[in-house]
Amino acid sequence: MAKFPCVNPGFILGSFDPENSFAMSKTLVSPLKLAPSVSSPLRFWHRGQIVNSGNVPPDRTLLDLLREDLRLSATKEGCAAGDCGACTVVVAEAVDGRLQYRAVNSCIKPAHAIDGMALWTAADLAQPGGTLHPVQRAMVDCHGSQCGFCTPGFVMSLFALYQRTVAQGQSVDKHIALQALSGNLCRCTGYRPIVQAACSLQADPAQAVDEAPIVVALQTLAASQQATGDYQRPTSLPALLQARAHHPKAQLIAGATDAGLWITQGLRRIPQIIDLTRVNELRQVMHYPDHIAIGAAVSLQDAFEALAADRPVIAPFGERFAGWPIRQSGTLGGNVANGSPIGDSMPLLIGLGAQVVLMAWRNVRGQGRMVHRHVPLEQFYTGYRQSLLATDEVLAWVVVPRPTPGEWLGVYKVSKRQEDDISAVCLALQLQVHGGLIQSVRIGAGGVAAKPARAVQTEAALVGQPWNEASLAAAQATIQQEFSPLSDLRASADYRRKILAQLLRRAWLESTGQSAIRLEDLT
Ligand SMILES: Cc1cc2nc3c(=O)[nH]c(=O)nc-3n(C[C@H](O)[C@H](O)[C@H](O)COP(=O)(O)OP(=O)(O)OC[C@H]3O[C@@H](n4cnc5c(N)ncnc54)[C@H](O)[C@@H]3O)c2cc1C
Ligand code: FES
Ligand code: FES
Numbered sequence: 001m002a003k004f005p006c007v008n009p010g011f012i013l014g015s016f017d018p019e020n021s022f023a024m025s026k027t028l029v030s031p032l033k034l035a036p037s038v039s040s041p042l043r044f045w046h047r048g049q050i051v052n053s054g055n056v057p058p059d060r061t062l063l064d065l066l067r068e069d070l071r072l073s074a075t076k077e078g079c080a081a082g083d084c085g086a087c088t089v090v091v092a093e094a095v096d097g098r099l100q101y102r103a104v105n106s107c108i109k110p111a112h113a114i115d116g117m118a119l120w121t122a123a124d125l126a127q128p129g130g131t132l133h134p135v136q137r138a139m140v141d142c143h144g145s146q147c148g149f150c151t152p153g154f155v156m157s158l159f160a161l162y163q164r165t166v167a168q169g170q171s172v173d174k175h176i177a178l179q180a181l182s183g184n185l186c187r188c189t190g191y192r193p194i195v196q197a198a199c200s201l202q203a204d205p206a207q208a209v210d211e212a213p214i215v216v217a218l219q220t221l222a223a224s225q226q227a228t229g230d231y232q233r234p235t236s237l238p239a240l241l242q243a244r245a246h247h248p249k250a251q252l253i254a255g256a257t258d259a260g261l262w263i264t265q266g267l268r269r270i271p272q273i274i275d276l277t278r279v280n281e282l283r284q285v286m287h288y289p290d291h292i293a294i295g296a297a298v299s300l301q302d303a304f305e306a307l308a309a310d311r312p313v314i315a316p317f318g319e320r321f322a323g324w325p326i327r328q329s330g331t332l333g334g335n336v337a338n339g340s341p342i343g344d345s346m347p348l349l350i351g352l353g354a355q356v357v358l359m360a361w362r363n364v365r366g367q368g369r370m371v372h373r374h375v376p377l378e379q380f381y382t383g384y385r386q387s388l389l390a391t392d393e394v395l396a397w398v399v400v401p402r403p404t405p406g407e408w409l410g411v412y413k414v415s416k417r418q419e420d421d422i423s424a425v426c427l428a429l430q431l432q433v434h435g436g437l438i439q440s441v442r443i444g445a446g447g448v449a450a451k452p453a454r455a456v457q458t459e460a461a462l463v464g465q466p467w468n469e470a471s472l473a474a475a476q477a478t479i480q481q482e483f484s485p486l487s488d489l490r491a492s493a494d495y496r497r498k499i500l501a502q503l504l505r506r507a508w509l510e511s512t513g514q515s516a517i518r519l520e521d522l523t
Helices: 062-069 134-141 150-164 174-180 191-199 211-223 237-246 259-264 300-310 314-319 324-329 332-338 345-351 456-462 469-482 493-511
Strands: 042-046 049-053 088-095 098-105 118-120 251-253 273-275 285-287 291-295 355-364 367-376 381-383 394-401 408-414 425-434 437-446
Touching: 042 211, 088 150, 088 211, 098 150, 098 211, 098 324, 118 211, 134 150, 134 191, 150 174, 150 191, 174 191, 237 273, 237 355, 237 367, 237 394, 285 300, 291 300, 291 332, 300 314, 300 324, 300 332, 300 345, 314 408, 332 345, 332 394, 345 408, 345 425, 345 437, 408 493, 425 493, 437 456, 437 469, 456 469, 469 493
Parallel strands: 042 118, 251 273
Antiparallel strands: 042 049, 088 098, 088 118, 285 291, 291 394, 355 367, 355 394, 408 425, 425 437
């Protein structure tokens, strides 16, 4: 059984024991005084000023705040589900004296999530005299501007791209442009001139944002930040766990790329929210000799980059996860905790032998302490969107073993669209073959059961066998009877079973060097 050393300097951790209830942390923190549920302040930088909005409900979306409360109608509503990108705005946080820019879907982002940040909408780019920003100029010159709904969103994705690249002296190629625009849909199919506009950005002299005064303004806001009220933004792990313990009915959120849809599509009211994205300890990826630990506030984009640094095959798979804005807001921890049976990261993480670290604030011998436990991911799920997570617990870390010599990994997503789509079937296979025989194999599967699953029967059929066509055929037969997938709008049960077998074949072809056409290589 895999043994993970301590994942956080604050943890005192022995070897992993699945039966163990809680290991106790020696970190002792005095309890915070938690304020009663009152409206949280909401302040952000916009057009050179601090906007101070009072009495904003915790579940008010940023789009509604902009359009309805502040009457800033440049930002449009298309789908209200994070899919189309019409509502894209750009936010920036001050990190180490610089601004970090993100394009976000304002339709599913709680307004309070941008407290302490800077905000730009499509009406904020042109200079006061009307001179267009280079991204607007490029859209005009390349005839990229079409309908008034999608264009503001495209422009904002281009602005975020511009600040990340051209303003830093870097150029934009087609791959980077397609990534940056992967969260923007255009129903009139005018993508070519828009991509051309993105690739032409370096032609203009750079017109970067003057960051210094904005950084100063944001630092002043941060200094006076309060993590209280009906939208809490704790900044430390003990504060997060105490808030969770004191408000077990509050909705915990990270990027809100799932939870935001409960508001806009499910029409749910959420009277109290705990937002974990400001927790410093959880915003990091920790690297150890045998594993990496990905904090629950790390974005999907950064998490996939960290995983791909060890296993490059993960990079194209990560790019198939939603689109750029969702990957920048959403977290790996949120994907895992949400527990959708068609979530993309879990089959991969199960295939890699990942564990989750669950943490809580508990009373131990009369004193409040942080406690934690490690759970292998395949044991975390107990049923359809159900898990071992207790009401006072937070998923704090995803712990992923690093590759061992000779490891081969294949990871596949089958969906109707290449970008911005949820999978019908997902399969990850990690393999060690020595002397022609399969020494070890782990298979994670999604879209084929009520929860993300490990294909233990198929693994058993393969271990100790030669990695040849006969073993493959046996494994294909086993995996098809191991799962009983459902038919739904994404795929029929029959199709899903067939795809499982075909993905195993693809893994066999690729791992034995006989491969195979890779979808990512087709243009
Ligand atoms: C347009 C669009 C495309 C998408 N495409 C994909 C896709 O291709 N593949 C895919 O798998 N998913 C996809 N999703 C779903 C979503 O983006 C992911 O599930 C994402 O990882 C959720 O993370 P989050 O931080 O936004 O979670 P949130 O929405 O903030 O939270 C989701 C749930 O998890 C809980 N939670 C979050 N963090 C923690 C934690 N640390 N501890 C305990 N509980 C926690 C919350 O309480 C909530 O119940 C898509 C969503 C949209 C809107
Ligand atoms: S309105 Fe479509 S992504 Fe927000
Ligand atoms: S730009 Fe709106 S449909 Fe194409």
